[in-house]
Amino acid sequence: MRFAAFVLAVAAVSFYLGLQTGRSSPPTPNKRVNVDAAQASTPAPPPVCAVSIDPAVLRAEIARALGPAAALASNQVAEQAPAPAPADPGPAPSPEQVAAYDRGQTLFERVLRQGTMSIAESRELRAALVNMDETSRLETTRRLIQSMNQDKLKVEAHELPF
Amino acid sequence: MKSHLGKRVIATATAGIVLLGATAALAGLKGGWPAYVYKSADGSGYAFGSMAAIRGSGDSYQDIRCTITWASANCSVTDSTGKYLGCQTTDPIMMAAARTFGTDSGMQINVNASGTCTGIYIYNFSAWAPKAP
Numbered sequence: 001m002r003f004a005a006f007v008l009a010v011a012a013v014s015f016y017l018g019l020q021t022g023r024s025s026p027p028t029p030n031k032r033v034n035v036d037a038a039q040a041s042t043p044a045p046p047p048v049c050a051v052s053i054d055p056a057v058l059r060a061e062i063a064r065a066l067g068p069a070a071a072l073a074s075n076q077v078a079e080q081a082p083a084p085a086p087a088d089p090g091p092a093p094s095p096e097q098v099a100a101y102d103r104g105q106t107l108f109e110r111v112l113r114q115g116t117m118s119i120a121e122s123r124e125l126r127a128a129l130v131n132m133d134e135t136s137r138l139e140t141t142r143r144l145i146q147s148m149n150q151d152k153l154k155v156e157a158h159e160l161p162f
Numbered sequence: 163m164k165s166h167l168g169k170r171v172i173a174t175a176t177a178g179i180v181l182l183g184a185t186a187a188l189a190g191l192k193g194g195w196p197a198y199v200y201k202s203a204d205g206s207g208y209a210f211g212s213m214a215a216i217r218g219s220g221d222s223y224q225d226i227r228c229t230i231t232w233a234s235a236n237c238s239v240t241d242s243t244g245k246y247l248g249c250q251t252t253d254p255i256m257m258a259a260a261r262t263f264g265t266d267s268g269m270q271i272n273v274n275a276s277g278t279c280t281g282i283y284i285y286n287f288s289a290w291a292p293k294a295p
Contacts, residue, residue, distance in 0.1 A: 134233050138252065141236060145248040146277035149205030154244075158225050162236050 093133040100131035104140050112153055119159045126161040191289040195268050197224040197241040204275040209239035209247040212268035212285070214293040226269060228260045235260040237271050237282060247271065249279035256282045265293045 093101070107125050111117040117125070125144075129137050141162050147153040155161075194215025201207030216224045223244045228237040235257045238248030249271050251257060259282045263269050268290065272281035 138234055138250070141234070142250045142277050145236065145238070145250055146205055146275075148246050148248060149201060149207075149273065149277055150203075151205075155246075158223075158240060160227075160238070162229055 090133075090135070093136065096131060097133040097136065100128045101133070101136040101140075104128035104132060104136070108140060108143065112147055115153060117153060117155045117159075117161075119156050122155060122159040122161045129161060192291065193287075193289045194218075194291065197226060197239050199239055199241040199245040199247045201245070201247050201273075202275075205247075205277065206273055206275045207247055208270060208272045208281075209241075210268065210270035210283075211239050211241075212287075212290050213265055214291045217293050218291075228263045228269070230257065230260050235279070235282070237263075237269065237279065239269075239271065247273055249273040249277055249282075251279035251282065253279070259284055266290055 104125060107121060107128065111121055111125075129140060132140065144153070144161070148155065195210055195212040196215050196219055197209070197211035199207065199209040201209075211224070211226045213226065216226050219242065221242045223240055224242050225238070225240040228235055230236075234250055234252045236248060236250050237260055238246060240246045251260070256279055262284050264286070266286065268285035268287065270281070270283040270285070271279055274280050
């Protein structure tokens with residue numbers, strides 16, 4: 001009980017002294033020099049227990065408290081390296097689109113083995129292409145173009161399927 | 163009499179000059195680009211041509227085209243020997259350029275080894291005739 005009262009008294013005195021220090025006017029340069037000189041002549045003060053703050057943890061806590069917009073403004077923009085958003089895979093292809101893709105791939109592999117694509121095959125491939133999902137259509141078309149650019153595939157009478 | 167003859171000479175000369183001027187005004191620079199294709203063994207390269215010159219060419223090989231959908235553009239050029247070079251792009255800026263490819267325009271495509279367009283250039287020159295049927 002006595003010890004608790006002592007601690008309270010010390011805390012109250014410390015608080016009062018802190019208030020007085022805070023209210024005092026800021027030191028002028030001359031006064032600061034005097035204080036520094038006085039500090040230099042006196043022995044070093046005993047080590048003070050201080051709370052260390054990790055800036056990264058603090059930033060994360062503030063961001064969490066303020067929401068995603070604040071996190072974007074304070075953290076990601078400062079680092080100038082936002083993580084790329086995952087690509088939207090879009091809706092899954094329908095069974096018809098999958099069937100069209102399979103037909104197109106079978107046909108594509110066949111004409112590639114032959115080295116030529118007839119008008120009939122080209123029209124068949126066009127029919128498959130228009131029924132594919134967008135990703136499959138782009139990929140199949142690009143592979144066709146690449147094969148023709150590398151002279152691995154000739155298309156009869158310029159009947160391109162796209 | 164002499165004066166009358168002189169006036170007739172001057173009038174004839176004037177008419178001639180006016181006619182010559184009209185002919186000169188009709189001249190202008192005229193031309194066109196037949197299909198040209200350059201490509202490496204890996205399929206990369208570039209190609210160009212203008213619509214009217216290719217349409218009016220004497221062979222049945224030359225061709226220049228762009229197929230544009232909501233998601234991509236496929237453009238290609240085939241020269242007089244049947245050499246083909248094409249490319250595909252999903253880049254919005256290149257797709258926007260391809261959309262301006264008109265019946266009196268010329269086009270150049272730059273292509274990498276995977277068949278992707280690295281450049282699409284559309285030309286509209288006064289020297290080129292409109293595409294004939």
